[in-house]
Amino acid sequence: MKHILKTCTIALVLLATVSCKKEQNQTEENAAANDTIAKTETQRIISLNGALTEMVSALGHQNEIVGVDVTSTYPEGVKESATDLGHVRSISIESIIALQPTIVLATRDDISPELAEKIELSGITTRIFDREFSANGTKKTIDAVAEILESDKGKELKDKIDADLAKVTPLKVTPKILFIYARGAGTLMVSGKNTPVDKVIALAGATNAIEDFDDYKPLTPEALIKGNPDVILMFDTGIESLGGVDGVLKIQGIDKTNAGKNKNVIAMDGALLSGFGPRLGEAAAQLNSKLAENK
Missing domain, CATH: 3.40.50.1980 (Nitrogenase molybdenum iron protein domain)
Structure with a gap:
């Protein structure tokens, strides 16, 4: 009889231990889940x-x-x-x-x-x-x-x-590109070296037409003629602010450049071209493809 009682007692203790451990694990799992939910809900x-x-x-x-x-x-x-x-x-x-x-x-x-x-x-x-x-x-x-x-x-x-x-392919001739930032005819800036656009131009297999200064400077007819770009590159919003490609070609000095004579003007989305975000490779590949079309 004592042996039976002892066995029953051990069984009850084991059952209680397992039950407690199960409840503890469940509690921990619920707490973790609640933490995850709370984190998702409170992330602003x-x-x-x-x-x-x-x-x-x-x-x-x-x-x-x-x-x-x-x-x-x-x-x-x-x-x-x-x-x-x-x-x-x-x-x-x-x-x-x-x-x-x-x-x-x-x-x-x-x-x-x-x-x-x-x-x-x-x-x-x-x-x-x-x-x-x-x-x-x-x-x-x-x-x-x-x-x-x-x-x-x-x-x-x-x-x-x-x-x-990896989609960027070598160009038969390395073109010189001049990037013009425009906010209407009254605000025209050109990109020198070490700007985001300058870096994308290099990734696309081309060169910057401006090599004698860094950052941005106001556009001048002299700089245009000196740089003599093969292609004018702009944000699509910049081209729109000038009334389209025809407006770009009316910028003083453009007609004296290879780009102006051949009407080689490329427009790209500003956030894509200069953002250096997850679409960086896409930007370089797109510019490379457009340059290949502008032979």
């Missing part, structure tokens, strides 16, 4: 750079973006669900706080030190990136953003960049 991202917005979206977090800057034009519809805060240099800390973000993403070249300091002092998590305008630099930024968002899609985006860059 403000992206103050078009390329970063593209990265966040491509990494699967577009629905968590609550605010963007004026350069965030892709993917289409991003501004339908997120507040357009305007140009990053004119954004106020109040407009950022009003959106109750959990994290703000920006680039050092764009955001002012004053605004960055105000965001950090407000207690909002801030990540500011130093960007390198190259394929490897873009991949590094993708890795950094993917790590912040705990996304597993970073490799997929980097592989696509490589696959698209």
Whole structure:
């Protein structure tokens, strides 16, 4: 009898132990699931750079973006669900706080030190990136953003960049390209060396017609004639601001260049061409293809 009671007692203890452990595991699983749900529900991202917005979206977090800057034009519809805060240099800390973000993403070249300091002092998590305008630099930024968002899609985006860059084919003749930034006839700037567009031109297998200065400078007839580009490259919005290709060909000095004489003007989407985001390889391949057509 004592043996039976002892056996029953052991069985009940084991059953209770298993039951408790099962409940504990269930509790831990539920807590983990709740943490994941809470994280998804509370993630509120403000992206103050078009390329970063593209990265966040491509990494699967577009629905968590609550605010963007004026350069965030892709993917289409991003501004339908997120507040357009305007140009990053004119954004106020109040407009950022009003959106109750959990994290703000920006680039050092764009955001002012004053605004960055105000965001950090407000207690909002801030990540500011130093960007390198190259394929490897873009991949590094993708890795950094993917790590912040705990996304597993970073490799997929980097592989696509490589696959698209592999589509760039050697051109029979290396053309000289002049990039003109236009906001109507009153604002015409040309790209020198070491700009994002300059780097994409190189990736596409061409050369920049301007080699004697960095960054951007106002367009002059003398610079046009000296550079004598084979192709004029512009954002599609810039060409529209001049009334189309005919308006571009009326710029003083254009008619004296090879590009003007042959009416070789290429238009591309601004965010694609100069963004250095997940579509970098696509931008280089597209420009390369357009140059191949402009023989």
